Amino acid sequence: MSEFCRLVLQCRPGFEKEAAAEITDRAAEVGVYGYCQLKPHDGYVLFTCQQDGDARVVVDKVDFRSLIFVRQWTACGDLQVLDANDRIGQLGSVLDGYPECVELWVEQPDTTEGRELGTFCRKFGSALAQHMRKKGKLSKRKEARNTRLQLFVLSGSEIYVGIAPVNNSAPWLMGIPRLKFPKQAPSRSTLKLEEAWHWFIPSTKWDERIPLGGSAVDLGAAPGGWTWQLVNRSMFVTAVDNGPMNDDLMESGQVIHAEEDAYQFVPDKTVDLMVCDVVEKPIRTAALASDWLLNGYCREAIFNLKLPMKQRYQETVGCLNLISDRMTEAGVAYELRTKQLYHDREEVTCSLRLL
Structure with a gap:
């Protein structure tokens, strides 16, 4: 043998x-x-x-x-x-x-x-x-x-x-992490963000990087699958989407609904976490995420890159190279990690943060 x-x-x-x-x-x-x-x-x-x-x-x-x-x-x-x-x-x-x-x-x-x-x-x-x-x-x-x-x-x-x-x-x-779908969540996409946390953030760092009572922005939030996870962590969330948000989330008192274009929105102050699950060309989302970190809009970002039908590996590498080049040119120390999650489909999920 x-x-x-x-x-x-x-x-x-x-x-x-x-x-x-x-x-x-x-x-x-x-x-x-x-x-x-x-x-x-x-x-x-x-x-x-x-x-x-x-x-x-x-x-x-x-x-x-x-x-x-x-x-x-x-x-x-x-x-x-x-x-x-x-x-x-x-x-x-x-x-x-x-x-x-x-x-x-x-x-x-x-x-x-x-x-x-x-x-x-x-x-x-x-x-x-x-x-x-x-x-x-x-x-x-x-x-x-x-x-x-x-x-x-x-x-x-x-x-x-x-x-x-x-x-x-x-x-x-x-x-495959064994996660249970929370019945209160408005969509099954909620499991993508929870799984991303398990892959990208050590359990000992959750309170530091997903802080209870912290601030977050969810770009392309409707109806609120990812926002639900943030609210469940007792975070205060600005949900950016022209579409309607889940009523229960809005009644929580922890969500502000900004009916704006996710790619044009700018927060009033730095937030702990930005998340994004918008259906858009992956290279545009990659540029958006690096902009948020380099402009000081957030300390960390978790976002999905929606992949094309062909050349998916090459497209992914191209997007990650764009982010790496921009961060390196800016002279900042950073961590970029990417995984195709069990709950992902034609996409990969990225975690980007400054060190």
Whole structure:
């Protein structure tokens, strides 16, 4: 078996080409080269490295947080084709050559067919974990604390077996935070902003960066999905949109409705946070966000870039380069992070703040 010769890269179904282009670029930055295999709407990409062991180089050296279209990754070897009568025994032999791990995750593609494997994955994962503990392969020892064993299941007999660094991979199974839609929110888009906070802001920093009683502007707010999240954080919000806002939000006493063009609005004073989910050309939104930071209108911005049907990866890179160039030219220290969230569709979500 070739050891750690490939990466399994999970992504949103339909964005396999974007994930492939991204990992090809990022792997090359750390001197790793290979080729991608993918099928549209499978929800994952295989990146096979030219040299054995190079998959571990990528997951160790590339910052997972910098990846946009990749939800989760696993450094693994060849596909394991198992006998249904002895899956645990066969995998146990394979795992003899693996390092000790602190935990075991069993994942599957985020597709209709993949979700049908959910029950199998949970039961199989539980049985395998017991077997691994008996063999000393699951351990809380210091040497094992940053290594997670990850199985990517294609069927009851086809499984990729690999590892990922706990501190350099998604913190949720399949890279999907389990969020519950709040019934009081006026639209399901509310979950985009909540998920963005989980990806971009450490839980210990929420009170600092999404301050209770703080100020925010929601550009393109109607009917108020993102405004609801801000109000739920006890923030005072200026909701900018020519369309109508949700009545309950307006009755909260925390929202001012500015019936203006989101791209022309200027706040009276600096706010803690600007958010924007306007349907507009992504390059225009990228320029708007950098303007808000450079002009001192806000301390931090979270915004969506709506992607075109074609050249989505290239468009995303172009927008991020525009922001980076403008911030660098202004001589300011900043942090820019981007992710295609589980609750996003034809878009990516960005976080931009001054340091």
